[in-house]
Every structure is written in structure tokens, then in C-alpha cells.
Amino acid sequence: MKFLLSVLFAVILSAFSNLAFALPTFKEVKAVWRSSDVVLLDRNGTPIQRIRVDKTVRKLDWVTLNQVSPAFRNALLISEDKRFYQHSGVDWAAVVAAGWGNALSSKTRGASTLTMQLVGLLDEDLRRGNAGRSVWQKAGQTVSATWLERSWTKPQILESYLNLVSFRGEIVGLSALAATLFGKAPSGLDARESAIAVALLRAPNAPVSKVAERACGIVTALKAGDCRGLAGETAVALAQTSPRYSANEQLAPHFARQLLATQPQAAGTQVRTTLDAELQRFATQVLRRTVGELANRNVEDGALLVLDNASGDVLAWVGSSGDWSRAGEVDGVLALRQAGSTLKPFLYQQAIAGKWLTAASLLDDSPLNLNTGAGLYNPQNYDSSYKGPVSVRTALGSSLNIPAVRTIQMVTPRAFRDQLYALGLSSLNQDGDYYGFSLALGGADVRLLELTNAYRALANLGMYSAVRNIHHAPAGNTKQIIDRASSFIIGDILADRNARAATFGLENVLATRYWSAVKTGTSKDMRDNWTMGFSRKYTVGVWVGNASGAPMWDVSGMHGAAPVWQAVMNRLHERTPSKAPPIITGVEARNVQFEKNLEAPRRELFLAGTGRDQIYAASHAQPIAITAPIDGAIYALDPDIPPNNQRIVFHSTGIKQPIWWLNKKRIGQAQSISWFPWPGRYRLEMRDGAGKVLASVKFEVRGAGLK
Known part of the structure; x- marks a missing residue:
């Protein structure tokens, strides 16, 4: 057998x-053997994220x-x-x-x-x-x-x-x-x-x-x-259906999703990225802690991006506030949000480069009414106050709205939009006239990724290149988008804590012990909260708000995004210095003074050949114009309001004691006068002492009569 x-x-x-x-x-x-996942490594080879790409097997x-x-x-x-x-x-x-x-x-x-x-x-x-x-x-x-x-x-x-x-x-x-x-x-x-x-x-x-x-x-x-x-x-x-990875293997889910969407990888591949695992972990913790502290102010979401200025490497990409968010899958780095005041540096840079303004030019921060195709545009400052004549340095540093609107009148919305688009803000895909003057105040939606890279271009004196997310990948094409010298001046203004003092005071979370340039922004109804800034080596952008679009409760850029920005910047510069850059070719420094001590004497920066040894007076910044009423305005009388309580104020700028003429009749002489309205069509003229017409507007008063 x-x-x-x-x-x-x-x-x-x-x-x-x-x-x-x-x-x-x-x-x-x-x-x-091939895993069904792609494993992302940080720049030093440490695993930071797994993401499944083979859906046939786990x-x-x-x-x-x-x-x-x-x-x-x-x-x-x-x-x-x-x-x-x-x-x-x-x-x-x-x-x-x-x-x-x-x-x-x-x-x-x-x-x-x-x-x-x-x-x-x-x-x-x-x-x-x-x-x-x-x-x-x-x-x-x-x-x-x-x-x-x-x-x-x-x-x-x-x-x-x-x-x-x-x-x-x-x-x-x-x-x-x-x-x-x-x-x-x-x-x-x-x-x-x-x-x-x-x-x-x-x-x-x-x-x-x-x-x-x-x-x-x-x-x-x-x-x-x-x-x-x-x-x-x-x-x-x-009952479990998905792997539960360690926290160290889930550091950058939104970054991983974006990388694989733009640069697909085969299952089982390990990809060495530009991220820094320790910085990514720290930035995630800081953002989540700050959003948690703001939960009682109706804040749920936030996002953060850190870029290396020289290479464009993405060092940290935090797309969500984690457990605090009800929309954790939404990537705040890529989401469209209203820009707020974060676009102002690029506006003033364009005005300085075009030689319409210098950093010492005075702009009028007073009530402004503009007649647009969409109706009356009446911009307001964040604190609803007015500073009067202010320099461009103060206007930008203190983020005043009305001077920015006066500036975009010079630059034009069309030219401003075109420059922003060239800087990579691809969401601004409409003609500049579509956005109008509100573009000066950030009345357009942008992505944190693109906005942060635009600030990186400002840090690099106008040189733009795409960001990079794979370690040692070929560098993108570099192109000079905006002027070097004016970019340097804007960086100097954003680093000037004295320029911020009018709105933010001298000591605040924007102040760092090393050289850094920074700008905050808050959108309408406090729906978006930004802090954007750079040092000599890094650019950091932070957004805080709600993915749902719900407004926050009394949260400005100083209280929401700025503490996160400062914490991350401090971490980046624990051992890395950031000294103030030396003045570059094409920029000159001059001592300036201002009439009636409007601002303290100082050393100011100018494009070469544009500085002037003179006292800067308010009249230089105020165009001769009728600011109220606006041309084409229509007023309606209310028969239920007593006549003595209904007045139209005529207001002028650029000339002291103008003479007012209404329908060819002289009605008074003063900077502003109050006029009793009556139904009809009117032509209002502002004349000088010699009778020359300096400005005129037309307006109409409507009403059936008064009681």
C-alpha cells in the first residue's frame, strides 16, 4: 500500500x-506587491499622508x-x-x-x-x-x-x-x-x-x-x-469599513487630494513632497486651537498656506479646522472667498509704479459718493470714522477704505483687475468694469493658494512663478509681473508698524521681532477674515471664517487670522533670521515733512526721480471736485417729514471757500452749504472768486409737494 x-x-x-x-x-x-494607496512623504522622507487610488482592493x-x-x-x-x-x-x-x-x-x-x-x-x-x-x-x-x-x-x-x-x-x-x-x-x-x-x-x-x-x-x-x-x-x-491610520499618516489630506488631482500617481507609489511634517503638524494645531477659541463667535473654519519665497515650495497646507468644521472636506486653501482689504497692496503698488502716487502723497479720507452703473457707491472705513488727509503709507498701513477707492479711480478697475489676473488670481475672470470700484476693497472672490502666491511675488519684488508641491521637481517659469522698485516700497510700508498705528496701534499681533510685511483683510459682514504676509524667506497666508458663508460675530483680521499668522511666522523664524532688506536700485530715500503736522516728519522711500524736497500739503491730494451731490443723483422728498428737516448738503474738495451757483443763481460761499430742496432739475456749479466754473453736476429732486 x-x-x-x-x-x-x-x-x-x-x-x-x-x-x-x-x-x-x-x-x-x-x-x-503594491499597496492600494499612494503614500506622501515630507521633504525629509517622513510619511505624512496616505490616500487610496486603487478602488478595486484594499x-x-x-x-x-x-x-x-x-x-x-x-x-x-x-x-x-x-x-x-x-x-x-x-x-x-x-x-x-x-x-x-x-x-x-x-x-x-x-x-x-x-x-x-x-x-x-x-x-x-x-x-x-x-x-x-x-x-x-x-x-x-x-x-x-x-x-x-x-x-x-x-x-x-x-x-x-x-x-x-x-x-x-x-x-x-x-x-x-x-x-x-x-x-x-x-x-x-x-x-x-x-x-x-x-x-x-x-x-x-x-x-x-x-x-x-x-x-x-x-x-x-x-x-x-x-x-x-x-x-x-x-x-x-x-462594522468598520475604512482603515484608521495614525495621526502622523493623516497630516495633509487636502494637500494630497489636490496633488493627486493635478499629478496622478500609481497605486503603491511613494511621493516625496515639499511639505515639512513638523511645520504642517504645528500649523494644523495652531489653526485648530485658534478656531476653537473663536467658536463662541460663530467661527468654524480656517485654512493656512506657507510658501518658500525662493522656490515656491509649499511647506504647509492646512485646508480645514478639523473637528470644529461641519464642512471638513472643503479645502479652504482652494475655496473661493471674498478678498477684503488684502488686495490693497497691489493697488497702491500699481499707482506708485504708474507714478500717479508716491508713498508720501496725501489722499483725502473723507466721505465719498460715486455714481456707478449699478447705482450710488458709498464706501465706508472699517471703523466708520474719517482721518482727513493721510499719506499713501498711512492709508495702506492702516487699511483705510476711502483712500483706496480714490486710488482705483486713478488706476481704473480694468487695469487693476488685469494686473491681479497676471499675478495668478485666476478667479478674477471678468472684465474690470464688472467689479468696479469695489475691487479696491476686495469685492471679489479669490483663493488662498493664489492670493498667498501673489504676496510671494510681492516679496520677490514682482517676480512670479507657480508654487511647487513635489520635492526637487523642476522649477516653474519665473516672470517679472510687477515693477521691482514699487514692490520694494510696498513691502516697506507693510513692515512699518508706525503706518499701522492709526487703525491698529503700535503693539498688536502683526508686530514681530524680525522683519516681516503683513496685511489683514475682513470682507463684508465679517464673512471672511485674512492675514497675509511675508518675511525675507517665507510667505504665510491665513483665512478664517465659515465654509457656509455665515458671518462671524465681531471677528476682524486682527483677532481671527492674525494670531495664527504670527504663531506660524514665529515658528519659522525660531532659528532663521529675517533682517530688513537694503534699499535696491531704483529706490531712493528722502526726508519728508507735512503741512500742519498732518503726519510726523520721516524718511520716505520713492521711485528714483519722484522724490521731492518739499512740505506735503493736503491740497496736493484733494482734487477740485464736487463730492456731494454726485452727478445724476435723484432725491425724493418725503411729505411726512417736516420741511426744515429735509436738506441736501453741497460739499466740495480741493479749494477753500468756493462759490456755489444753482441754475445760474448764486446761493452761497463755503466748503459745504445746506440747501432746502424743491422738486425740479438742477445744475450745480462750483466757481472761484473770478467766476470760473471749476466743477459742475446735475441732479434732480422729485416730490408731489410738502405738507
Whole structure:
């Protein structure tokens, strides 16, 4: 009998020898293994983010045998192959026992060893079908298992099996199973968790009750305590559908999504990015802490971006405030939000470059009414107060609105929009007239990514290039978009804490112990809150608000985004100096004074050839004009208001004591006069003492009569 079995086995061995020799080596199996994820590394090679790209299967990294807990290995061998280390691929004792069991119709475990199961995973021809394996498949499996045991070591067989075996649903391999069901690495699995995992091998998609029953048997065999609570643990584990990675592998989800959307990567790829893991972690913590502190002011969301000025490398990209947000999937770095005052530096830069203004030019910060195609435009300052004549340096540093609107009248909305678009603000895809004068105050939607890179261009003296997110990728094309000298002057203004003092005071969260240039912004109804700024080496942009568009409660850029900006900037400069830049070619410094001490004497910067040794007076900044009423205005009388309470004020700028004429009749002489209205059409003229018409407007008063 023994002789006949030997002959039969020899015949089978000969028949399947070619099949066995076709099996891969252990090195080949490991080499072709691919995770279903792309793993992003930081600039130093530290893993920072996993993101799945292969939707057909769930596989994580290859796990080596020494990364598997002893509890799991014991549970596997007790349940699946007690004599794994004694047999040579086929457990003949188990084969005989299974044969007697089948003959007696008793319930026994199958005779398939781990080696035989691995052969089925390596060779599709030997894979088990829905109806089980055929006789020839079983014979081939036996021969191949014997060959594999001679070619591979026991540890290699066990390690490959743990990585290739399917557990439940789409989950393949122990690393994916441990992360999904238990939120652990394989090394951390205890006896009960191991029993649940091993119980899935024979029937991966069995109901919870069956899995728990089998797991209980394994726990008992391991002598790992009783089975109380095991059914509940099994139910909880099997309810999990996605891997639970460690926090260190989920540092940049929004950044990863954007990178793969623009630069797709194959499953199993590791990509070395430009991010700095420590900075990314710190920035995330600071943003989330600050948003949490503002929760009682109706703030839920925030985003942050850090760029290296020289290379354009993205060093930190935080797209959301995490648990504080009800829209955590929305990437605040890419979302469109209203820009607020963050566009003002580019407006003044354009005006200085065009030589319409200098940093010492005086602008009138007083009430302004503009007649536009959409109606009357009446801009207001943030604090609803007016400073009178102010220099461009003060107007920008203190973020005054009305001087900015007067400036865009010189530059024109069309030219301003075109420059912003050239700086990469692609969302400004309408003609400048579409945005009108409100573009000076940020009345347009922008992306934090593009706005921060525009500020980086300002830091680089007008040189623009695209950002970079893959380490050592080729640098993008660099182009001079805006003028160098005027960019330098704007940077100097944004770094001047004295220029900010009129609105923000000398000591505030924008002040740093090193050289930095910074600008805040708050959109209409406090829906968006910005702080944008740069040092010699880095540019940092922060947005705080609500993804829903809901307004915040009394939160300005100084209280929302600025503390985050300062904390990140301080972290960047713990060991990196940022000294004030020396004056560049094309810029000259002059001592300036102002009439009636409007501002303190100072050393001011000018484009070469535009500085003047003179006293700057308010009249230089105020155009001769009628500021109220605006041309084409229509007033309606209210019969329910007493006549003495209804007046129209005529107001002028640029000349002292003008003479007013209404429909060719002189009505008074003063900077402003109050006139009793009556229905009709009117032409109002402002004349000088010689009778010359300096300015005129037309307006209409409507009303049926007065009581």
C-alpha cells in the first residue's frame, strides 16, 4: 500500500512539475506587491499622508513577520495549521484525518496547510472556486506546496501568506485588516483581536454570529480567557469599513487630494513632497486651537498656506479646522472667498509704479459718493470714522477704505483687475468694469493658494512663478509681473508698524521681532477674515471664517487670522533670521515733512526721480471736485417729514471757500452749504472768486409737494 501511494505521488509530481517550477520566488512576490494607496512623504522622507487610488482592493504596506504580534501568529497556527513547522508542505496526518472524517460524514477541518493555501494565492489555476477545488487542482496544490517548501523558508511562506490572504470584503493582507477592523498596526493585535481576524479566514463574509463563534473557539484554544463580550467586540470590528491610520499618516489630506488631482500617481507609489511634517503638524494645531477659541463667535473654519519665497515650495497646507468644521472636506486653501482689504497692496503698488502716487502723497479720507452703473457707491472705513488727509503709507498701513477707492479711480478697475489676473488670481475672470470700484476693497472672490502666491511675488519684488508641491521637481517659469522698485516700497510700508498705528496701534499681533510685511483683510459682514504676509524667506497666508458663508460675530483680521499668522511666522523664524532688506536700485530715500503736522516728519522711500524736497500739503491730494451731490443723483422728498428737516448738503474738495451757483443763481460761499430742496432739475456749479466754473453736476429732486 505504501509502495502504491509512493508511485501515485511520483506520477502526480511528474505531471505537475512544470506548474510548480512556474511559481515565483519570495523576492519576486514581495517586489510586485503594491499597496492600494499612494503614500506622501515630507521633504525629509517622513510619511505624512496616505490616500487610496486603487478602488478595486484594499491593501496597505507589506508587513514583515517580525511586525506581526505573537498573539496573531499563535492564533493563526492553532486555527489553520498546527503542524506548520513540522510538515513539508502537506500535512499527511491531517489528510488522513480528513479522509476518515469524510468517510464517516463527521465534521472535520480541511487538510489544506498554510503552504497549500499560499500556493492557491500565487497561482490562479489552483485558486479555489465557488464549488471548491477539483481533484486535479488539489493534486497540483499538493505538488506545488511540496516544491515551495523546498524553495522557500518557513518564515517566507508565513510572511507571504499574511500579506496575500483575503480577509473580508475588499480587504487583502494583515496590515489592511488590522488598520480597518482595529485601527492598529499588526504588531499591536492582542489575543481576542487576533482570534476575530483569524476566524475570518475560512469564511470571510460570514455573519457576525458565526465569526464570533469561531473566534471564541480560538480564544479558548489559546487559553486567553473566556468569551464574554467577544460577540460585541466582533460586531464593532466588522462594522468598520475604512482603515484608521495614525495621526502622523493623516497630516495633509487636502494637500494630497489636490496633488493627486493635478499629478496622478500609481497605486503603491511613494511621493516625496515639499511639505515639512513638523511645520504642517504645528500649523494644523495652531489653526485648530485658534478656531476653537473663536467658536463662541460663530467661527468654524480656517485654512493656512506657507510658501518658500525662493522656490515656491509649499511647506504647509492646512485646508480645514478639523473637528470644529461641519464642512471638513472643503479645502479652504482652494475655496473661493471674498478678498477684503488684502488686495490693497497691489493697488497702491500699481499707482506708485504708474507714478500717479508716491508713498508720501496725501489722499483725502473723507466721505465719498460715486455714481456707478449699478447705482450710488458709498464706501465706508472699517471703523466708520474719517482721518482727513493721510499719506499713501498711512492709508495702506492702516487699511483705510476711502483712500483706496480714490486710488482705483486713478488706476481704473480694468487695469487693476488685469494686473491681479497676471499675478495668478485666476478667479478674477471678468472684465474690470464688472467689479468696479469695489475691487479696491476686495469685492471679489479669490483663493488662498493664489492670493498667498501673489504676496510671494510681492516679496520677490514682482517676480512670479507657480508654487511647487513635489520635492526637487523642476522649477516653474519665473516672470517679472510687477515693477521691482514699487514692490520694494510696498513691502516697506507693510513692515512699518508706525503706518499701522492709526487703525491698529503700535503693539498688536502683526508686530514681530524680525522683519516681516503683513496685511489683514475682513470682507463684508465679517464673512471672511485674512492675514497675509511675508518675511525675507517665507510667505504665510491665513483665512478664517465659515465654509457656509455665515458671518462671524465681531471677528476682524486682527483677532481671527492674525494670531495664527504670527504663531506660524514665529515658528519659522525660531532659528532663521529675517533682517530688513537694503534699499535696491531704483529706490531712493528722502526726508519728508507735512503741512500742519498732518503726519510726523520721516524718511520716505520713492521711485528714483519722484522724490521731492518739499512740505506735503493736503491740497496736493484733494482734487477740485464736487463730492456731494454726485452727478445724476435723484432725491425724493418725503411729505411726512417736516420741511426744515429735509436738506441736501453741497460739499466740495480741493479749494477753500468756493462759490456755489444753482441754475445760474448764486446761493452761497463755503466748503459745504445746506440747501432746502424743491422738486425740479438742477445744475450745480462750483466757481472761484473770478467766476470760473471749476466743477459742475446735475441732479434732480422729485416730490408731489410738502405738507
